Amino acid sequence: xVLFVALAPLLTGIIRKTKAFLSLRRGAPVxxxxxxLRKLFxxxxxxxxxxxxxxxxxxxxxxxxxxxxxxxxPLYSREVPLPVHFVLYIYLMALPRFFQTLxxxxxxxxxxxxxxxxxxxxxxxxxxALILALCGLAFLGGADTVNGFLSGMPAGSVLARPETILIAxxxxxxxxxxxxxxPVDDPATHLELTMIHEAMVLDHSGVDLxxxxxxxxxxxxxxxxxxxxxxxxxSLSLPAHLALPAALARLCxxxxxxxxVEAGTARLRLSRxxxxxxxxxxxxxxxxAIQHAG
Amino acid sequence: xxxxxxxxxxxxxxxxxGIAALxxxxxxxxxxxxxxxxxxxxxxxxxxxxGGSLPAGPVxxxxxxPVPWVDAELYIDGLSAFFLGIVLLLGALASLYAVxxxxxxxxxxxxxxxxxxxxxxxLSMALVVSAGDMLTFLLAWEGMGLSSYxxxxxxxxxEESRRAGLIYLIATHIGTAGIFVxxxxxxxxxxxxxxxxxxxxxxxxPSVLAAAFGFALVGFGTKAGMFPFHIWLPYAxxxxxxxxxxxxxxxxxxxGVYGIVRFLFFLLPAPLPSFGGTVIALGMLSGFFGVLYxxxxxxxxxxxxxxxxxNIGIILLGVGAASLCLSAGHPGPARLLxxxxxxHVLNHALFKGLLFMGAGAVYQGTRTKNIERMGGLMRGMxxxxxxxxxxxxxxxxxxxxxGFASEFAIFRGLxxxxxxxxxxxxxxxxxxxxxxxxGGLAFVCFVKVVGTVFLGNARSPAASDAQDPGWTxxxxxGALASLxxxxxxxxxxxxxxxxxxFPFPAPGPDLPLFDGTGKPLxxxxxxxxxxxxxxxxxxxxxRRNGKRESRTWACGFSYSTPRMQYTASSFAEPVIHxxxxxxxxxxxxxxxxxxxxxxxxxxETHVRDLLENGLYLPVYRMFLRMAFLxxxxxxxxxxxxxGYILGTVVILLVLFR
Numbered sequence: 001x002v003l004f005v006a007l008a009p010l011l012t013g014i015i016r017k018t019k020a021f022l023s024l025r026r027g028a029p030v031x032x033x034x035x036x037l038r039k040l041f042x043x044x045x046x047x048x049x050x051x052x053x054x055x056x057x058x059x060x061x062x063x064x065x066x067x068x069x070x071x072x073x074p075l076y077s078r079e080v081p082l083p084v085h086f087v088l089y090i091y092l093m094a095l096p097r098f099f100q101t102l103x104x105x106x107x108x109x110x111x112x113x114x115x116x117x118x119x120x121x122x123x124x125x126x127x128x129a130l131i132l133a134l135c136g137l138a139f140l141g142g143a144d145t146v147n148g149f150l151s152g153m154p155a156g157s158v159l160a161r162p163e164t165i166l167i168a169x170x171x172x173x174x175x176x177x178x179x180x181x182x183p184v185d186d187p188a189t190h191l192e193l194t195m196i197h198e199a200m201v202l203d204h205s206g207v208d209l210x211x212x213x214x215x216x217x218x219x220x221x222x223x224x225x226x227x228x229x230x231x232x233x234x235s236l237s238l239p240a241h242l243a244l245p246a247a248l249a250r251l252c253x254x255x256x257x258x259x260x261v262e263a264g265t266a267r268l269r270l271s272r273x274x275x276x277x278x279x280x281x282x283x284x285x286x287x288x289a290i291q292h293a294g
Numbered sequence: 295x296x297x298x299x300x301x302x303x304x305x306x307x308x309x310x311x312g313i314a315a316l317x318x319x320x321x322x323x324x325x326x327x328x329x330x331x332x333x334x335x336x337x338x339x340x341x342x343x344x345g346g347s348l349p350a351g352p353v354x355x356x357x358x359x360p361v362p363w364v365d366a367e368l369y370i371d372g373l374s375a376f377f378l379g380i381v382l383l384l385g386a387l388a389s390l391y392a393v394x395x396x397x398x399x400x401x402x403x404x405x406x407x408x409x410x411x412x413x414x415x416x417l418s419m420a421l422v423v424s425a426g427d428m429l430t431f432l433l434a435w436e437g438m439g440l441s442s443y444x445x446x447x448x449x450x451x452x453e454e455s456r457r458a459g460l461i462y463l464i465a466t467h468i469g470t471a472g473i474f475v476x477x478x479x480x481x482x483x484x485x486x487x488x489x490x491x492x493x494x495x496x497x498x499x500p501s502v503l504a505a506a507f508g509f510a511l512v513g514f515g516t517k518a519g520m521f522p523f524h525i526w527l528p529y530a531x532x533x534x535x536x537x538x539x540x541x542x543x544x545x546x547x548x549x550g551v552y553g554i555v556r557f558l559f560f561l562l563p564a565p566l567p568s569f570g571g572t573v574i575a576l577g578m579l580s581g582f583f584g585v586l587y588x589x590x591x592x593x594x595x596x597x598x599x600x601x602x603x604x605n606i607g608i609i610l611l612g613v614g615a616a617s618l619c620l621s622a623g624h625p626g627p628a629r630l631l632x633x634x635x636x637x638h639v640l641n642h643a644l645f646k647g648l649l650f651m652g653a654g655a656v657y658q659g660t661r662t663k664n665i666e667r668m669g670g671l672m673r674g675m676x677x678x679x680x681x682x683x684x685x686x687x688x689x690x691x692x693x694x695x696x697g698f699a700s701e702f703a704i705f706r707g708l709x710x711x712x713x714x715x716x717x718x719x720x721x722x723x724x725x726x727x728x729x730x731x732x733g734g735l736a737f738v739c740f741v742k743v744v745g746t747v748f749l750g751n752a753r754s755p756a757a758s759d760a761q762d763p764g765w766t767x768x769x770x771x772g773a774l775a776s777l778x779x780x781x782x783x784x785x786x787x788x789x790x791x792x793x794x795x796f797p798f799p800a801p802g803p804d805l806p807l808f809d810g811t812g813k814p815l816x817x818x819x820x821x822x823x824x825x826x827x828x829x830x831x832x833x834x835x836x837r838r839n840g841k842r843e844s845r846t847w848a849c850g851f852s853y854s855t856p857r858m859q860y861t862a863s864s865f866a867e868p869v870i871h872x873x874x875x876x877x878x879x880x881x882x883x884x885x886x887x888x889x890x891x892x893x894x895x896x897x898e899t900h901v902r903d904l905l906e907n908g909l910y911l912p913v914y915r916m917f918l919r920m921a922f923l924x925x926x927x928x929x930x931x932x933x934x935x936x937g938y939i940l941g942t943v944v945i946l947l948v949l950f951r
Contacts, residue, residue, distance in 0.1 A: 113860020124734030
């Protein structure tokens with residue numbers, strides 16, 4: 001869990017660097033997110049006079065809830081501090097989201113409401129695909145805890161198991177959707193017509209913003225760890241001195257992958273996002289059907 | 295005290311306090327006597343029920359028979375005792391709440407009649423769940439329908455109330471008719487009127503079995519608000535006074551669930567596998583349509599009523615899947631699924647009771663049910679706000695609240711059954727995905743409600759002046775909110791007892807519900823520690839770094855008004871847009887122009903229930919036409935009426951002799 005917190009900003013840095021490189025810019029150094037966080041945690045906050053205690057509690061709940069998720073996700077070994085059932089894992093994402101979207105509405109700003117509204121719409125449509133994808137992994141891994149099924153994945157080449165690739169594809173689409181990446185959202189824009197997550201957190205500043213940014217980085221790292229472990233299950237059972245570098249390599253690989261997808265894709269119109277998520281749902285269903293047949 | 299003594303004392307106290315309230319002239323004393331007495335009676339019953347005055351085995355209490363040739367008795371087994379507990383708990387809290395809430399009607403005479411109907415409703419529900427024979431059951435069922443009807447039309451000087459009452463009355467009688475026919479099937483094929491007798495004989499013919507269950511499903515489903523018989527709920531619940539809505543939605547519609555469970559697992563010894571599948575399908579439809587229509591509502595209580603349809607759907611998913619697993623020979627997952635469904639019955643009673651009470655407090659504070667005119671209530675009504683937030687987290691199935699605990703039990707049951715022989719895994723996995731979608735949409739709806747009602751700026755002067763109500767109203771809300779949290783953090787309290795309720799053959803190795811992994815206590819503790827730690831860290835950092843207040847930034851505009859806030863309708867728009875094919879929102883837009891200048895604009899958007907316009911209204915009109923035709927038989931001549939009677943008797947004699 002501590003390792004996740006330590007590595008998450010690096011992953012964000014790698015994604016940004018890749019995007020910059022592919023669009024022929026130099027970009028900020030990969031450790032820029034660490035510097036941003038350091039700066040934010042040293043600042044005070046400007047708080048809207050409209051906001052209630054829900055707003056004050058939102059940043060701790062967002063980061064705290066995400067930390068609990070991190071404690072349930074395996075990064076470099078099969079063991080995790082807090083093994084949880086995969087349904088509980090999905091629903092644990094709801095508590096941070098509830099408070100984050102409420103905080104968006106709490107300042108009485110139209111931006112916050114707009115961001116919250118889009119965020120809940122996207123995440124509710126993503127829910128069935130998420131359940132189906134994790135059901136598929138749980139069938140494959142023969143266990144129902146997240147670390148359990150990831151360490152129980154059958155060994156051998158992924159290429160021999162098309163359903164794993166399909167599920168990993170689904171999860172990758174969900175990673176993009178749930179973490180406000182292109183083509184669903186654009187983390188770099190502040191134009192209100194297009195943004196989701198950035199609009200929602202517009203009224204957070206200083207320490208609060210730092211916590212929320214850390215939580216966002218953490219979520220991408222968690223999703224990346226999940227998908228990459230499903231693709232390379234062997235990396236979870238390596239001896240200790242190899243496991244850590246392997247995990248790091250997996251995260252870097254995903255950073256580059258996410259960055260390249262973002263650099264090479266255009267943002268979807270908001271009304272098309274539902275169709276994007278339906279694609280994920282259908283992919284996961286196909287994977288489950290293949291599993292059932294095979 | 296013996297159970298029968300407790301029973302007679304509690305029901306006597308309900309009746310007497312109701313009648314006393316009628317006779318007391320002073321409205322305040324009348325309220326306290328009627329509702330306070332009712333609360334005390336329910337509380338006494340609850341204490342005796344929980345305190346173990348109920349023996350381990352089933353209890354029989356003989357009743358004076360209403361007609362000479364049958365025996366009437368109460369038969370309280372585990373299932374009845376569970377539902378009885380819910381009736382008493384919600385009854386006690388809602389009565390206490392009513393002591394404060396019903397102040398509204400103090401000037402008017404009808405205020406004195408409310409306690410009697412309310413207590414009669416509680417009494418008849420207690421009788422419904424503990425009836426041991428068909429006659430007692432039907433009498434209690436009818437009493438429940440009528441006493442709640444009078445509470446729905448409580449404000450009968452309003453056109454909408456009378457309309458809601460009429461719809462409710464029709465629905466409840468169609469339901470009763472269905473149940474009546476179902477019981478007649480059973481009585482004819484088993485030769486008995488008592489539930490014992492029904493359970494002893496197993497009906498061989500699948501068609502008779504299917505007919506009996508079909509009628510029962512229509513009857514109980516109508517009361518439960520199951521799709522497609524749900525249309526009365528969104529009319530009746532908003533019109534009734536809030537404590538009544540809390541009891542109707544929290545408890546009364548569960549009587550339908552009780553009936554379905556009683557039929558599926560007790561009265562029909564060998565249900566067909568298709569019964570479970572049917573119940574699952576109807577549950578799925580109820581859940582989906584309930585939550586979808588809820589998202590489109592602006593009226594707070596109507597929105598909550600649609601959520602009752604959704605939650606009944608979730609409960610039925612558990613119950614139906616349990617029946618399916620049982621007929622496929624897997625009692626392990628069946629036990630978990632049924633316990634999960636019933637746990638959701640309890641949880642829904644707790645959080646929906648809480649939410650309706652919160653809506654009532656908000657209504658009394660702001661004098662409106664339209665959420666677009668609220669906002670910022672967290673400031674004036676902090677206690678109501680916190681309780682409502684907890685209820686919203688619970689109904690959105692956010693851990694660590696009780697709503698999640700029961701949905702999780704259903705998820706686990708489905709997942710476990712999906713790996714077993716004889717049940718189709720595709721169906722169960724699809725059910726899981728559907729349940730997840732329903733949960734996600736409920737989440738959207740409650741972020742919308744809490745956000746627009748309690749957060750942000752007040753959208754009307756009334757909303758900025760609203761205050762928390764008195765202790766008689768906040769105490770029940772607080773109690774329910776604490777129960778939501780306790781049962782979420784430690785669900786085993788209820789679940790383990792529910793697992794032991796059922797007489798399933800050969801229990802087999804039971805599923806350990808939380809097999810050492812992700813125990814709710816551990817997860818809740820982890821959440822509490824990490825969130826608490828971070829909140830402390832934030833506090834310390836802010837002491838050091840400083841914090842200042844400022845107005846919300848509005849893109850450089852120097853003013854920002856409450857009207858610039860996001861509204862509930864705009865919040866729900868993306869989801870409504872996605873499902874526009876089903877919801878078919880209709881909007882009206884009028885512009886007032888002066889030459890080329892726009893002076894003002896009026897915009898409204900509505901979503902109407904598809905079934906209401908597409909199915910029920912045409913049927914209703916057809917019945918009306920038939921009634922007009924039948925009116926020609928009413929000539930007003932007595933000899934003709936006697937002739938009709940003679941004719942009917944002759945036809946009956948010809949047919950059945």
